[in-house]
Amino acid sequence: MLTSDLKPSRAPRPRRRTFPLHLVVFLAPAVLIYSVIMIYPILASLWLSLNSSVDGVQTFVGVANYQKLLGSELYAQPLFNALKNNFIFFVVHMLVQNPVGLLLAVLLSLKLRGTPLYRTLIFTPTVLSVVIVGFAWKLILNPVWGVQRSLLEPLHLEALDLPWLGLASTALGTLSLISVWQNIGIPMLLFLAALVRIPEELYEAARLDGAGTWTVFRRIQLPLILPTVGIVSVLTFVGNFNAFDLIYAVQGALAGPNFASDILGTLFYRTFFGYQLQAGDPYMGAAVAGVMLAVILVGLLIYLLGWQRRMTEVTL
Amino acid sequence: MIYSLIAVFPTVLIIMNSFKNRATIFAHPFALPTSETFTLDGYKTLTESANFPLYFLNSLTVTLGSLALILLVSSMAAFALSEYTFRLNTLLALYLSIGIMVPIRLGTVGILDLMVKFHLVNTLWALILVYTAQGIPLAVFILSSFMRGVPRDLKEAARIDGASEYRIYGLILPLIRPALGAVTAISMVPIWNDLWFPLILAPGEQTKTIVLGASAFLGQFVNDYNAVLAALTLAIVPVVLLYAVFSRQLVSGITSGALK
Numbered sequence: 001m002l003t004s005d006l007k008p009s010r011a012p013r014p015r016r017r018t019f020p021l022h023l024v025v026f027l028a029p030a031v032l033i034y035s036v037i038m039i040y041p042i043l044a045s046l047w048l049s050l051n052s053s054v055d056g057v058q059t060f061v062g063v064a065n066y067q068k069l070l071g072s073e074l075y076a077q078p079l080f081n082a083l084k085n086n087f088i089f090f091v092v093h094m095l096v097q098n099p100v101g102l103l104l105a106v107l108l109s110l111k112l113r114g115t116p117l118y119r120t121l122i123f124t125p126t127v128l129s130v131v132i133v134g135f136a137w138k139l140i141l142n143p144v145w146g147v148q149r150s151l152l153e154p155l156h157l158e159a160l161d162l163p164w165l166g167l168a169s170t171a172l173g174t175l176s177l178i179s180v181w182q183n184i185g186i187p188m189l190l191f192l193a194a195l196v197r198i199p200e201e202l203y204e205a206a207r208l209d210g211a212g213t214w215t216v217f218r219r220i221q222l223p224l225i226l227p228t229v230g231i232v233s234v235l236t237f238v239g240n241f242n243a244f245d246l247i248y249a250v251q252g253a254l255a256g257p258n259f260a261s262d263i264l265g266t267l268f269y270r271t272f273f274g275y276q277l278q279a280g281d282p283y284m285g286a287a288v289a290g291v292m293l294a295v296i297l298v299g300l301l302i303y304l305l306g307w308q309r310r311m312t313e314v315t316l
Numbered sequence: 317m318i319y320s321l322i323a324v325f326p327t328v329l330i331i332m333n334s335f336k337n338r339a340t341i342f343a344h345p346f347a348l349p350t351s352e353t354f355t356l357d358g359y360k361t362l363t364e365s366a367n368f369p370l371y372f373l374n375s376l377t378v379t380l381g382s383l384a385l386i387l388l389v390s391s392m393a394a395f396a397l398s399e400y401t402f403r404l405n406t407l408l409a410l411y412l413s414i415g416i417m418v419p420i421r422l423g424t425v426g427i428l429d430l431m432v433k434f435h436l437v438n439t440l441w442a443l444i445l446v447y448t449a450q451g452i453p454l455a456v457f458i459l460s461s462f463m464r465g466v467p468r469d470l471k472e473a474a475r476i477d478g479a480s481e482y483r484i485y486g487l488i489l490p491l492i493r494p495a496l497g498a499v500t501a502i503s504m505v506p507i508w509n510d511l512w513f514p515l516i517l518a519p520g521e522q523t524k525t526i527v528l529g530a531s532a533f534l535g536q537f538v539n540d541y542n543a544v545l546a547a548l549t550l551a552i553v554p555v556v557l558l559y560a561v562f563s564r565q566l567v568s569g570i571t572s573g574a575l576k
Contacts, residue, residue, distance in 0.1 A: 022481040030393035037449035041426025127559040129509040131531045242419040245511040
C-alpha cells in the first residue's frame, strides 16, 4: 500500500482485479439472513414433505405424503374443501375488493376537497390487526349486542338479521367481506398511485373532445392502469392463498362452523400442530405447505405467461 | 364518500363504547358516553389482570428491532446492487426478489426446526430474525430503485476526494431519507399485526406480542365487554397514531414500489 502511494503514477494504473471486499461486506448480511431464515427453510420444508417418521426416525418416503394428502379420505376431503373455500375467498376479493378499490381510487383522483382525509379513513382498517378487526365484526354481528339489529331495523331489513358468522352457508362469504373491508386500502392506494401518474394533457384532450367521466375512465384511465390491475391481482392472489389470521382470529383453528370457512392456511396450521381432533404431523404439514407453494407458483406462472405477455403486446 | 363512514364505523364504535358502563353498552350502543355512563372499569380490569404492558413492550421491541435490521441490512445490499456492476448482480437482485412473491409462511416448518436448533424458540430474537428476512426483499427493491436516482456526480466527486466506499454509503443514506421512511411505513404494519409467527415461535407468556396477547385475552374474557372493548381500544390507538405519522411516506413508498 505505502509504496504504491509514494510512487507517482504516470500512466493509469494497470487494471488489476482486486477482490471487491466492500461488495461482500455490503451484501453479506442481507443475503445471509434472507437465505438462512427464508430460502433455506422453504427448501427444507419441501424436503421434509418428502419424508415421514417411521418408528420415530425421519425416513425418505418420496411422494407418499402427497399421495396420502390427495388420495386418502382423511386428508383429501379437508384439502379439497380448503382449496375450494380458498378459491371462493379469492374470487370475492377479486370481484368486490378490487373493483370497489378502483372505484374509490377514481373518485379520490378527482381531487375533491378533503381527499387526504378520506384516503386516511379508508386506509385505517388496513393498519389494524386482524385480531381487532375480527373481534370488532364479531361483536357487531353478534345477536347479543344487537348492533346489527339496531342498524337493520330502521331500514325495515329485519329479515337480514341473521347470525352471519354462525351459519355454515354464510360464514365464508361474511369472512371474505370482512377481509375485503379491511384490505381495500391497498388496491385503492396502488390504483391511486397509477392514476395520478397519468399526464394531465390526456384529460384535457379528452375534455376538448367532449368525453364524459365514463368515457375518460374507459378509454384513458383503465388502459393506462392495466399493469397495476395485474399487480393488484397477483398480490390479491398470493395474499389470499396465504391467508390465515382473520379466519383463525374469528373462527379459531377449526375454521367453523363445521369447517365451512377452512382455507389452506388454517388447514396447514391444524395439520402441522394438531388441534383437538388430530395429532400434529410436521411431515404432512410440510406437504400442505408444498401444495400451497404449488398453487401460488401456478398462479404466478399464469400471470407471467398470460397477463404479462398481453401487457407487452398492448404497450407495443 | 359514504364508504369512509363504513370504513371507520366499527373502530369508532369500539373506542366509544369502551368508556361506557355495561348497561349502556347494550342498551344504547350508538350513544356517546355521558357523565352518567362514563366509566374506566374496562381499563381497570385490564391493568389488574393481564400482562398488557409487557406484551406491548414485546411488540415494540420486535417491531423496532426488525425495522432497524431491515433498514440497515437492506440499504447496504441495495447500495451494492445499485452502485456496482459485477457478475451475479442481476442474478442476486432476482434471487432477493423471490421473497416478494413467495410468502415466508410456507417455510414455517423449516423455520421452527431452525429456531429449535438455535435455541431461539420463545425468544424475541426468533421473531426479529424472521421479520427481518421477510422484510428484506421488498426493502431492497424499493431502496435500490431510489438509490439509482441519486446523481452519479455526487458519488464520483466524493471518490475523487478520496472517500472510501463505506463513506459514500454513509453519504447516500441521508439523501434517500424519504425512501427509508417509506420502507419503515410499509414494513411496520405487517410486523406489528402478525399473528402467525408469534403463535408458532413465541407463544410463551414472557414473549407474547400484543396481538397474540389480545387474542388470548379476548378468548378468556369474552363476556366482560368493558375489558374486551378497552383491550381493543388499547391495541388500536398506537397503530393508528404510528400510521398517522408515517402515512405520507406510506403513500410515496407504495407509489414508487408499485411503479415497477
